[in-house]
Amino acid sequence: xxxxxxxxxxxxxxxxxxxxxxxxxxxxxxxxxxxxxxxxxxxxxxxxxxxxxxxxxxxxxxxxxxxxxxxxxxxxxxxxxxxxxxxxxxxxxxxxxxxxxxxxxxxxxxxxxxxxxxxxxxxxxxxxxxxxxxxxxxxxxxxxxxxxxxxxxxxxxxxxxxxxxxxxxxxxxxxxxxxxxxxxxxxxxxxxxxxxxxxxxxxxxxxxxx
Numbered sequence: 001x002x003x004x005x006x007x008x009x010x011x012x013x014x015x016x017x018x019x020x021x022x023x024x025x026x027x028x029x030x031x032x033x034x035x036x037x038x039x040x041x042x043x044x045x046x047x048x049x050x051x052x053x054x055x056x057x058x059x060x061x062x063x064x065x066x067x068x069x070x071x072x073x074x075x076x077x078x079x080x081x082x083x084x085x086x087x088x089x090x091x092x093x094x095x096x097x098x099x100x101x102x103x104x105x106x107x108x109x110x111x112x113x114x115x116x117x118x119x120x121x122x123x124x125x126x127x128x129x130x131x132x133x134x135x136x137x138x139x140x141x142x143x144x145x146x147x148x149x150x151x152x153x154x155x156x157x158x159x160x161x162x163x164x165x166x167x168x169x170x171x172x173x174x175x176x177x178x179x180x181x182x183x184x185x186x187x188x189x190x191x192x193x194x195x196x197x198x199x200x201x202x203x204x205x206x207x208x209x210x
Contacts (some may be wrong), residue, residue, distance in 0.1 A: 015051040035073040041066045058088040067106075078145040080106050095119040099128075107142035110135055111163075123172040126179050132163035162186040 025043035030036075042065035050057040062084045069077040087101035095118055102113035115128035132140075140161045162185070169179030 013053065017049040020047050020049075021045065034071070036071050037069070039066070039068040040064050054092055056090040056092070058086075058090065060084070060086045060088075062086070075145045077143065080143050082106050108135075108139040109143050110139065115167075122174055123170050123177070125170050126167050128167045130163070130165040130167075132161065135161045135163075137161045 022043055022045035025040075025045070027038065027040040027043065029038040043062070044064075045060065045062045047058065047060040062082070064082045066079040067077050067082055068075070068079055083105045085101060085103045086099070089098045089100055090096070091098070097117045099114050099116070102111075104111045104113065110133060112131045112133060113128065115126070117128070118125040137160060163183075165181065165183040167179050167181045170177050171179055
C-alpha cells in the first residue's frame with residue numbers, strides 16, 4: 001500500500017450533459033372548471049446540465065413563438081412571444097435554486113430576474129428581484145391583450161417605463177404564511193399615438209405587502 005495514500009480521500013464526480021433540445025414543441029393546458037387555459041406554440045429550447053457533488057448547474061435558452069393565457073375566463077396574454085436565457089444553480093443539500101442569470105423578453109418587454117428559491121418541507125423560501133431595464137412605454141403596451149398587434153415594434157408611442165419588484169419571505173399554504181413583496185412602477189409621459197390615448201402622464205405606483 002502507498003503510505004501517502006489517505007483512505008478517507010473522496011473523489012468528486014462530475015457528470016455533464018452538454019446539450020439537450022426541444023424543437024417545435026407545444027403545450028396546451030385546459031382546466032375547464034376554473035376557466036384556466038395556457039397555450040404555448042412553437043417551443044424551441046436548448047439546455048445543458050453539469051452535475052457536481054454538491055450542486056447542479058443548469059443553462060437554458062428558450063424561444064416560444066406564441067403564449068396565450070387566460071384565468072377565470074379573462075385573457076391575460078394573447079399570442080405573446082418569449083425569448084429567455086436562464087442560468088440556475090441547484091444546491092442539493094439545501095434544496096435551493098439560485099438564479100444567476102434570468103433574462104426574459106415578452107414581445108418587446110425586457111425583464112431581468114435574480115435571486116433564490118428554497119424548498120424546505122412544505123414551505124418555499126424566496127428572495128427574488130425583478131427589474132425591467134431599458135424599456136420604453138410601448139414595450140409594456142406590447143403585451144397587453146387588447147393592445148396586442150403583430151407590428152408592435154413599429155408602434156409610435158412616447159414615454160419611458162420602469163419596474164422594480166421583489167418577493168421575499170416564506171410561503172406556506174398549510175400555515176397560511178405568505179412572503180412580503182414590494183413593487184414600484186414608474187411611467188413618464190406615457191401615450192400611445194396609434195390610438196391617440198393618453199395613458200397617464202407622469203405616474204408612480206408603489207405597493208407593499210408585508
